[in-house]
Amino acid sequence: MTLRTHLGETGTAASASSAAPTGIPKRSSHRHLGRTVVEGQDMRLVHLGHVFINFKNNTFQWVGIQRFRLPGPTVNDTSVLAMLISHELYGDDHAGGTPGDNPERHGPYWRDRITPGCFDLTDAGGEERLLRAWAEQHAPLPEHLHADLGRDLYQPLRAAKRVYRLRDLGPAAYHDWGGVQTEFHELALIDHTDETLTVVVAADD
Template sequence: MTTLLLEHVDTVFITFANGTYQWVDITRFRPPAEACEDRCLLGLLIAHDLYGDNHAGGEPGTDPTRHGPYWRDRITPDHFDPDAAATAEPQLRTWAEQYAQLREDTRAELERELYAPLRDATTVYRLRDLGTDAFHDWGGVHDEFHELVLIDRTANLLTLVVAADD
């Protein structure tokens, strides 16, 4: 019996450094060689140690019970809705530029690390708002919390994108 696992490839953290406290955390994984449908991949992501991240100053993998504002055990693959790059990209751009102008280096990094992979993804999923009932004991500290999962079957990558502001 083979255990299916995601292999961590790398992580890129983009801070806007413009006084807005906005940031984007991008974590890339290599899916298992065995065939795995999208819902299977989402389940593997949720189960991965690095998904245990409160995104509020702790290190990825050090908070096994929280993910972003939510109790981790309240998140299932069924909470991810299909999305499209044509919808998600303008929403993220609006969020990124709502408070202050982006520095040119930040704009270029977002294009390279976020927007281009988003457009290249085979499928895109968005974690829906789970509501305050799913908040952990101090959830809700982010003004906005956006989570996308990009599955690129051509490049054999699964990318977790968390964009938020503190």
């Protein structure tokens, strides 16, 4: 059974859990494009690379993976998610465009409808099972994709210290042509030890 804990707007979990995310900074902070300024310290995500896996099996399914370096090992999860949402590459409709070319939209949603509180803490095992079922629900995967998904998706998912899922925000958050994807899955994989953030989007268009 997949465990999901809602990350509240204040950065504290809505239900008790030993893996609950840490709170937001106690002192004031404000966000700029792709960074958060806390106590005069400029914290930003550094983009490390992008992997795009197109299934090419007539299902129109694909997986996009963005990797970032965290500004340090002690930045809390709420701040990491805030920096992700404000990063220029998050402006992506995931419907054939280029990351960063659609600043008002993210996937099916208006970007300004997405906050750190829209991400739920979940578990890697449950998410791997869900994504494996999604990947093969319509047609068998080409043989080479098993290795690609294992290396670029499932291995980082298992290694992540914390896994967050962007929950379904519903039609009320859809932008003017949102909902063209049959399914839209987004995970944020946070590893404070390696100081990395991996963002996974699995969808179709």
